[in-house]
Amino acid sequence: MAPIHATFNAVTKIKDESRSNREWSLHFQTISDGAGCVGWVQAPSSPAEAVKEQKEAAEFYANRVISTYKEKDKKHVDWARSYIALIEELRKYVLEYHKMGLIWNPK
Numbered sequence: 001m002a003p004i005h006a007t008f009n010a011v012t013k014i015k016d017e018s019r020s021n022r023e024w025s026l027h028f029q030t031i032s033d034g035a036g037c038v039g040w041v042q043a044p045s046s047p048a049e050a051v052k053e054q055k056e057a058a059e060f061y062a063n064r065v066i067s068t069y070k071e072k073d074k075k076h077v078d079w080a081r082s083y084i085a086l087i088e089e090l091r092k093y094v095l096e097y098h099k100m101g102l103i104w105n106p107k
Contacts, residue, residue, distance in 0.1 A: 004038060004039065004041075007035075008035060008036065008039075011031060011032050011035045012032055014028060014032075015028040015029055015031070015032040026061050026064050026065045026068065027061075027065060027076070027079070027080075029061040030058050030061040030062045030065060030080060030083060031058075031083070033054065033057040033058040033060070033061060034054055034055065034057070034058030034062075034083060034084075034087050035054075036054040036057075037050075037051045037054040037055065037058075037087050037090055037091075039054075040090075040094050040098075040102075041102045043101055044101060045100060045101060046100075046101075047094050047098055047101050047102070048091050048094045048095035048098075048099070051087065051090055051091040051094055052091050054087065055084060055087040055088060055091060058083065058084060058087060059084055062080040062081070062083060062084050063080075065077070065079070065080040066080050066081070
């Protein structure tokens with residue numbers, strides 16, 4: 001799990017360093033809040049719920065991206081919606097195939 005934690009730390013560092021960049025700070029916050037969805041592999045139970053919580057956290061800033069850029073640049077709106085849709089598809093996958101968590105083959 002160390003590589004996943006290192007990646008989270010890197011994402012957080014980029015987000016923190018980009019706070020002054022008005023054009024991209026909402027995007028980095030969206031990514032940072034949603035990145036935790038890959039942590040579902042560590043969820044002891046109900047991993048789909050863990051993904052859902054991360055999606056909801058990311059939606060807050062994704063909605064701000066959408067409202068900020070809906071009249072300015074559709075690419076940003078499409079990106080925000082796609083990012084949230086990606087997390088939602090992960091939630092559906094986890095719900096279908098790993099309802100009670102990740103199970104390792106003991107062999």
